Every structure is written in C-alpha cells, then in structure tokens.
Amino acid sequence: xxxxxxxQTNSYLKTCSAVIESVEGNKVVLDRxxxxxxxxxxxxxxxxxxxxxxxxxxxxxxxxIHELEEVTSDIKVGAEIEMTLDxxxxxxxxxxxxxxxxxxxILFNKYGISNxxxxxxxxxxxxxxxMKKMPDxxxxxxELEANRAVFSGLPVEIKLIESKEEAESLPLRKALKVDEDIxxxxxxxxxxxxxxxxxxxDTSQVGIIKIIKAENYKGMTRIYFKCGMRALxxxxxKHKIVTTLNKKYxxxxxxxxxxxxxxENKFNDVRRDLNTMKVKFAQIEAAALLEGAEKVVAREYxxxxxxxxxxxxxxASEMTDLPIILSSTKVNTVLLTHSGQSSLRCGxxxxxxxxxxxxxxxxxxxxxxALFKDPExxxxxxxxxxxxx
Ligand SMILES: [Zn+2]
Numbered sequence: 001x002x003x004x005x006x007x008q009t010n011s012y013l014k015t016c017s018a019v020i021e022s023v024e025g026n027k028v029v030l031d032r033x034x035x036x037x038x039x040x041x042x043x044x045x046x047x048x049x050x051x052x053x054x055x056x057x058x059x060x061x062x063x064x065i066h067e068l069e070e071v072t073s074d075i076k077v078g079a080e081i082e083m084t085l086d087x088x089x090x091x092x093x094x095x096x097x098x099x100x101x102x103x104x105x106i107l108f109n110k111y112g113i114s115n116x117x118x119x120x121x122x123x124x125x126x127x128x129x130x131m132k133k134m135p136d137x138x139x140x141x142x143e144l145e146a147n148r149a150v151f152s153g154l155p156v157e158i159k160l161i162e163s164k165e166e167a168e169s170l171p172l173r174k175a176l177k178v179d180e181d182i183x184x185x186x187x188x189x190x191x192x193x194x195x196x197x198x199x200x201x202d203t204s205q206v207g208i209i210k211i212i213k214a215e216n217y218k219g220m221t222r223i224y225f226k227c228g229m230r231a232l233x234x235x236x237x238k239h240k241i242v243t244t245l246n247k248k249y250x251x252x253x254x255x256x257x258x259x260x261x262x263x264e265n266k267f268n269d270v271r272r273d274l275n276t277m278k279v280k281f282a283q284i285e286a287a288a289l290l291e292g293a294e295k296v297v298a299r300e301y302x303x304x305x306x307x308x309x310x311x312x313x314x315x316a317s318e319m320t321d322l323p324i325i326l327s328s329t330k331v332n333t334v335l336l337t338h339s340g341q342s343s344l345r346c347g348x349x350x351x352x353x354x355x356x357x358x359x360x361x362x363x364x365x366x367x368x369x370a371l372f373k374d375p376e377x378x379x380x381x382x383x384x385x386x387x388x389x
Contacts, residue, residue, distance in 0.1 A: 002062035004032035007045075008160065008183055011094060011198030014085045020077055026068045028075060033057070033064045034083050036090070036198050042097055042120040048084040050074040094200045095228030096125050098156065098187075099209045101199075102146045103127060103225065105191025108173045110145065111138070115174075116220060123230075124212060127223050134221040139214045142223075146209045149190050153204035157186040167194065210234060278311060286316035296389050297324040298382070304328035306335070306369065313337040313367070323389055327382055329375040334359075334382055337367045349385050357381045 001021075006013050018030035028049060037057040038044040044057040051072035058065050074081065097120060104115040107129055117128040161167045161182040168176070170184055173193045185199055186192045200206065207228035214223045226234050242253060249259040289297055289312070297316060301309070309326045313335050316324050321341035327334040336346035346368035350361050354370040357377040361370035372378040 003030060003059075003064040005036075005064065005196075006032055006034050007036045007198040008158070008196060011090075011200070014087050015082060017080055017082050020075065020079050020081055023071065023075055023077055026071050028052075028066045028068060029063050030066065030081075030083070033066070034085050035064065035066060036093075037064050039197060040195070041118040042093055042197055043122070045090050045093070046086040048082075050079075050081040054083075090198065091200075092229060093120060094198055095206050096120050096226070096230065097197050098200050098203065099146070099206050099225060099227030100125060100127055101185060101187065101191050101193060101195070102149050102203060102206065102209065103142065103211075103223065104193070105173060105187060106142060106145045106149070109190070111142075124224050124226055127225070128217060129221045129223055131221050132219055133216060134214050134223075136214075139211055139223070143209065143211045149187065150203050150206045150209060153202050154187050154190060155202050156199045157188070158199060159184045159186065207231065279315070282308075282311045282315040285312055286319055289316055290320050290322075293320070293322055295322065296386060297322050298386060299326060300379070300382070301326070301328045301330070303330050306331050306333050309333065309335040309369075317366075325382060325385055327378055329378070332372045332375060332378050333361075334370045334372070334378060334385070335367075336363070336369070336385060340366045342366075344389055349388055353384045353388075354381055 006016060013034045016032070016034050018032050020028060021031055022029045030049070035045040035047060035054065035057045037059040039059065046056070047054050049066060049068065051074050053069040054066050055069050056067040068075065100118050100120070104118075104127060107113040107115060111131075114130045115127050116130050117126075119126050161184055164176060164182070167182050167184060170186075171192050172184070173191060176182065176194055182194050183196045184192065185195045187203060190203075205228075208231045209225060209227050210231040212224040212226060212234070214221050216222075242256065245260070246252065246256055249256060249263060251259040289299060297320065304312070305328070309328055313324055313326055314337070317337050317339045321339045323336070323338045323342045323344040325334065325336050336344070336349060338344060338346070345365045347363040347365060350359070350363060350368045350370045354361055357372060357380055359370040359372045359377070359381055361368065363369055370381060372381065
C-alpha cells in the first residue's frame with residue numbers, strides 16, 4: 001500500500017479530498033495526499049485534514065503519516081475528507097528549496113563543487129559546499145549567477161522515472177539513493193537532480209536569492225541563504241536598521257560607515273582626554289595624600305572604584321617609597337602597593353590575613369588587592385595590614 005503523492009505532480013494543489021484509510025492515536029493515513037512529508041533537510045507541510053489541524057507529516061515505507069494536533073469527530077476510517085494546505089508555509093519551502101537547487105547546480109556545473117548537505121531552517125537555510133575556503137569574490141559571483149537564473153524564468157521540469165537505468169542516463173549532479181519512484185528535477189542549463197519535494201513551476205517564483213554569509217564548516221564552506229519572502233523580510237529589517245543609523249549619524253547610505261568612523265574617532269579622543277585628566281587629578285590627589293605621611297600612606301574613600309584606587313596607588317607609588325594602603329567602601333576593596341623599595345610583601349599580606357576576614361584577592365609583592373563583604377571586615381583587615389608594617 002502506498003499513499004498517492006499529489007504534490008509531486010501538482011505542487012499548486014491547495015485543497016483536495018481524500019479517503020481516510022487508518023487512524024492510530026493522532027496519526028492518520030489517507031489514500032492520497034497534498035501534504036509533502038519531512039524529507040531531505042526540509043520540514044513537512046502543515047494544514048488541515050477536515051476539522052483537524054495537521055502539524056507534521058512523515059513518510060514510512062511509502063505511506064505518508066499525518067500527525068494531527070487533536071483528533072476531531074470527523075476523522076473516521078473510510079470517511080471522505082477535505083485536505084487544506086497551509087500555502088504560505090509551502091510556498092516558502094518551495095522558494096527556498098528551489099533556491100538551493102539553483103545554488104547547488106551552479107556550484108556543480110560551473111565550479112565542479114558538490115553540495116554535501118542541505119538544511120531548510122525556519123529562518124535561514126544552509127548548504128555545505130565541498131570547498132575548504134570559498135573566496136568572497138566567488139560567493140558574490142555565485143549569488144549573481146543564481147539570481148540571473150531566477151530572473152531568466154527558466155522552467156522547472158519534473159520527471160517521474162521508472163527505472164534506475166533511465167535516471168542514470170540523465171546528467172544528475174548527485175548519485176541516486178532509491179531504486180523506484182524516482183522524481184528528477186531539471187532546470188535547463190542550471191541543474192538536474194533527483195528530488196521528491198514540491199517545486200515552483202519556474203525559477204522566477206524564487207523571487208530573489210540572497211547569500212547571508214559563508215563560513216568554514218568541517219573543512220567545507222557552509223553557505224547561509226534566504227530566498228523569496230524571507231529575503232524581502234531580511235531586506236526590510238536591514239533597511240530599518242540602516243535608516244535608524246542614518247538618522248542617528250545624519251548620513252545617507254553612502255557615507256554612513258564613514259560617519260560612524262568619524263564619531264568613533266571623536267569618542268576615542270574624548271576617552272583619551274578623560275584619561276589624561278584622571279591621571280592629572282590622581283597626581284594632585286596623591287601629592288595631598290603623601291603630606292605628613294611617615295611610615296605608611298593610608299586612606300579610606302567612599303566613592304572610589306577599584307580602577308580609581310589603582311590609578312591613585314600608581315601615582316602615589318611614583319612619588320614615594322612608603323607602602324600605600326588605599327580602600328573604598330563603595331567596592332569594599334583594599335589596595336596595597338608601593339614603589340618596589342618597601343619591604344612590605346603586599347600579595348603575602350593579602351594571602352595571610354584577608355581570608356580570615358572572608359576576603360578574596362591576591363597579587364604580587366608590590367601590588368595586591370582584597371575584596372570584602374562589608375566595610376567593617378574590610379577595616380579590620382586594614383588594621384592588621386597596618387600593624388604588619
Ligand atoms: Zn531538492
């Protein structure tokens with residue numbers, strides 16, 4: 001017993017009647033179907049069988065098994081029932097699937113490169129070209145050639161072939177896998193391959209083929225692409241992004257990147273100026289800190305970040321050989337540092353005492369830091385560190 005696959009001879013059949021042959025749980029077999037099952041890297045059609053939503057179809061031993069979301073009362077063995085195809089989903093599959101045939105056909109016929117894998121995703125599709133690193137110019141050329149084939153409106157010829165011998169007389173791009181019921185899809189001058197998925201009547205229905213990216217994948221080049229409506233949606237999204245950026249940078253498409261670069265340079269200048277100011281400010285701060293210090297330079301701050309403490313510590317250590325202990329209640333962190341001339345081993349002090357106060361940290365002989373849970377334990381640690389000098 002086999003399910004008659006109406007989609008193979010008429011891919012535009014959106015509704016048709018069929019007789020229910022079996023119902024098992026929520027799985028239904030019909031005498032014939034308009035629904036293409038999941039196959040060769042492509043998801044299945046969806047739609048309605050009578051009142052019931054059909055969510056997935058798969059093929060097993062010549063039978064197409066339709067999975068229903070819920071078995072409605074009209075689903076009964078022997079009943080004649082109406083099938084309704086989710087056409088938008090199907091046409092999207094047809095556009096992207098034929099796009100893959102066109103890309104693969106050009107890769108094979110023009111460059112002698114095989115397609116080792118195809119996946120029609122819900123958002124983007126991929127094909128794996130058997131070439132290690134495809135140059136950018138070649139990707140662009142492939143895209144251009146593929147769209148030329150689309151714009152030429154070439155017929156897509158489907159031939160159901162009786163025997164393997166008959167199929168082998170055709171210039172097939174891929175070796176055959178099955179022995180019977182072979183459907184060969186030919187785009188004159190572009191591609192010829194065995195395939196049982198529904199196809200558009202001519203290449204112009206693909207609309208457009210856009211390669212999104214090409215990257216290395218297991219020693220091959222994985223090509224990501226979008227066709228038809230997906231390519232339009234992609235263009236709409238990117239157009240929206242570019243329009244927003246043009247407004248933000250007072251640009252036109254042509255000088256947008258240049259204007260972004262100019263803004264980036266300005267931002268870098270401001271950042272450099274800010275850093276220079278911070279250093280100058282830290283030098284002034286350090287000079288004041290050193291006044292009157294005899295054995296050690298120590299101070300607690302309220303609003304300093306760790307970077308602020310480091311900057312101040314660095315400037316101060318360039319002005320004195322005394323050990324420096326700076327802390328901030330904003331980050332509950334203590335910084336120990338010196339010029340290298342002090343005998344205080346900063347890292348060792350942190351290692352020896354900080355953990356006793358629940359602190360975490362470490363560092364070298366001349367620069368170390370320790371982080372604490374609250375200001376009180378941080379201050380206790382500072383007292384111990386001061387006592388160790
Ligand atoms: Zn195919």
